[in-house]
Amino acid sequence: MNAPVILASHGLCPYVQRAATVLAEKCVPFERRNVDLSNKPEWFLNVSPLGKAPVLLVGNEAIFESAVICEYLDEVALPKLHPADPLQRAQHRSWMEFGSVLLRLIGAFYCADTVQLLRAKAAEIHARFEQVEAALGSGPYFAGVSFSMVDAVFAPIFRYFDIFDAIDDFGFWDRVPKVCRWRHALVQRPSVEAAVRPDYPALLRTFLRARGSALSRHMEETNARQIRMLPIHQPQARSAHT
Numbered sequence: 001m002n003a004p005v006i007l008a009s010h011g012l013c014p015y016v017q018r019a020a021t022v023l024a025e026k027c028v029p030f031e032r033r034n035v036d037l038s039n040k041p042e043w044f045l046n047v048s049p050l051g052k053a054p055v056l057l058v059g060n061e062a063i064f065e066s067a068v069i070c071e072y073l074d075e076v077a078l079p080k081l082h083p084a085d086p087l088q089r090a091q092h093r094s095w096m097e098f099g100s101v102l103l104r105l106i107g108a109f110y111c112a113d114t115v116q117l118l119r120a121k122a123a124e125i126h127a128r129f130e131q132v133e134a135a136l137g138s139g140p141y142f143a144g145v146s147f148s149m150v151d152a153v154f155a156p157i158f159r160y161f162d163i164f165d166a167i168d169d170f171g172f173w174d175r176v177p178k179v180c181r182w183r184h185a186l187v188q189r190p191s192v193e194a195a196v197r198p199d200y201p202a203l204l205r206t207f208l209r210a211r212g213s214a215l216s217r218h219m220e221e222t223n224a225r226q227i228r229m230l231p232i233h234q235p236q237a238r239s240a241h242t
């Protein structure tokens with residue numbers, strides 16, 4: 001790729017992370033241009049017909065929709081992240097789509113306005129993870145030892161759970177050992193780590209707290225409980241001559 005590459009981004013967007021991971025896997029240099037999605041600038045609306053991030057700008061041309069961006073990158077830059085066999089490639093695309101369904105479910109989980117709905121969405125996510133468990137082989141990645149496009153799609157999914165797990169045990173990881181192993185392998189991948197800024201966990205916590213959802217309230221309660229459990233500060237004993 002000779003033309004300059006710009007990724008119109010947002011700090012929390014999992015779809016942006018897919019594209020950033022694929023760019024990094026392929027060692028394509030790119031500039032990240034963050035967009036305020038609550039106040040979309042004119043230049044962004046001109047290149048994003050759906051008004052969504054990510055958009056990949058290649059020279060003067062724009063590509064939107066993360067899956068399409070990833071497919072394009074796989075056609076123009078090495079190493080290939082899709083399998084060579086057409087049937088396997090199609091199956092990988094199916095699992096990419098499954099990843100998008102999981103992302104929508106995660107959104108429903110953190111926006112749930114009652115505890116009952118929150119728990120129901122957690123159970124649905126767990127059921128999806130059980131389906132993923134059945135599709136996984138010996139790892140460490142989705143298709144074995146090689147990192148593939150499906151890995152780039154699931155890494156941003158798993159990233160949410162670093163925060164969710166710190167809030168409570170929602171039972172996401174019960175009886176899914178292969179999914180757990182896959183999640184931990186992805187965390188260690190440099191392209192995955194580089195897909196977000198170092199302040200991503202703090203940004204996500206702020207975002208989740210501001211939702212006004214059952215999870216937001218649960219975060220406040222957990223926080224208050226942790227503060228109550230902190231050891232009470234004992235003033236140091238004064239020395240004899242003070």
Ligand SMILES: N[C@@H](CCC(=O)N[C@@H](CS)C(=O)NCC(=O)O)C(=O)O
Pocket residue numbers: 010012013014015037051052053054064065066067
């Ligand atoms: N199907 C799209 C989804 C992208 C998407 O939903 N992006 C969100 C941020 S994570 C967005 O830009 N939302 C702004 C809006 O919908 O106005 C893709 O895969 O690129």
